[in-house]
Amino acid sequence: MAGVTNAPFRQLCREAGAAGLPEVLAPETAASPAPAGLYVAEMVTSRALVERTPESMRIISRDAGERVHSVQLYGVDPATVRLAVRMLVTEERADHIDLNFGCPVPKVTRKGGGAVLPWKSELFSAIVTAACDEAAGTAIPVTVKMRMGIDADHLTYLDAGLRAQDAGAASVALHARTAADYYSGTAHWEAIARLKETVTDIPVLGNGDIWSAEDALTMVEQTGCDGVVVGRGCQGRPWLFTDLVAAFSGSDLRVRPGLADVAGVIRRHAELMVEHFGDELKALRELRKHMSWYLKGYVVGGQARAALGLVSTLGELDERLAELDLDQPYPGEGAEGPRGRAGTPKTPHVPEGWLTSREMDAALREMIAQAESSVSGG
Template identity: 60%
Template structure:
């Protein structure tokens, strides 16, 4: 009889070796709660800007809030200034706002990388080391992890050096998305790079991320790369029950969620209900749930008129009428439903600060610009 793999991140023992990847505008309290209702693992907040947290902007303070049912409170921080990141960590720790802190070094979005943040930052090794070291030291007993990409592009790979630096700094785990910033979400995730990182980082868990669309992909990644756990992002869009499938797969069970259209409609309605509770505003919750329509109903025979109506829903009462008009008996058909989710896009040249790739060391001008840029709290 096989034993289910276990994963510990510092003092946190997970009931499944699975982590929900932070996704901007997606992994708020409502979605995290919904995923948890289906499965197991660690559920991380959407990315929080360190400067905005230090300045306690109202939106940021709302984003770091957790429902009382969230027994493990996980917050991901983004920052480019070691002192500001340290201050943000202090708020989370001293005010008992998190049980786990993840540092973002994987975001490929231009507004982040052009400031030298996200997946651009590990190229500057001293800056990366300073941020991680100060965050870990200030966090104390709260485990700190890092999530990163392979590098900026194929000519500027950083993941092995960054992994070793993070390990030496005392992080509790390292996660790698097997793509470069230049790839964005296009192409295929390089699982061989994840395996290389696992070989290089030996004293803390290594987690793999990229192209996990169903439970079998996660099991295969674990087997092929030797990683200690998986990080799941776009694969769970419109499929919160994927976390139930993952828990079952790692427990050795063949049981999988194969929802009828009625069950999908019920999950969609539950998501909207949780968003109303999160935003404390029905109108805003309905605007937010609209972006999930295509993901939830992907592959199901829901006509264009119905989809357009759902994508313009303005109240829960209207949503109930629209969902009630669907044929709830329509069965699950794997073809068309499973597989890639979210926009893959195409490779693109990363937006970077001037002269960023000239040297892996920061110039005084670059250092000053980083601190100045982070004072802009938009997006946090």
């Protein structure tokens, strides 16, 4: 969720999750409810964090309203990951650290990172162990998110789940696709069930194709997982977290916004972005990617959609939103279902010789030592 789950969007999602709580909590607890889930920051590279680049420091910045600040860390070198976790822990910059082994994009996998890294089992263990050791003795849990493997012939998730458990991870989350699947097709929820049967000492979370609260309930019922992780499903729908909190508490509360409500969320999102970046043009450019997600299913028209995708100021945004038919009710099925990246399966990019063995040779170790500096994310 790089470029999506920055502090402004996390705030919208966090507030939406909290909005579901008064509906389902006893009156004496609803006044100051506990956080409804974790809202994890964009992925940041451990190398950039250790070097304290301005972008990495922005990514991990704590929003004033975050009671639990979750940082998502990417790394391919155990020593660098250890230093990054040490910084986060000793400087109190995180309340939760999530290690990302799920990214399938070529610029990450061609350096041996993300979804292809668990294939090198000892390297995977070393990274998770380094992170968990640095956080040991604190109240900061280290969790692991991963995919099923590189492709159907190179599955790693069961072995990786056990290794993460042995290394001290607080939980493991499985995006039930391989790197080759990318974001295509349907997630293989049966793999989540297998992982839950295999990893028995720590919670197992499921990820993949959670587009609604009903999807989340079905995943838990079918797989036995201990909770769900939401990615693309919340793009343009921060109110999904209201639905999720309600659903897991047995309530039938669901948010079904009309276009006026959606426009109000877009405007507030823009304000938060301007405050976060301190630059109106940069903030509005960052907001543009969200427009098609917010407007999915509503009758807007191609010209209006294009205009909203080019706004550069809050004034322009107000003008474009005012031109919409804001009396439209919630469009139902058209606003639901898949959103964001999908596409087709892809052949994963991996370093030369990566698939030859699950062990690291000298050449690959040298490559790994230099890999993080060329990956964005801080």
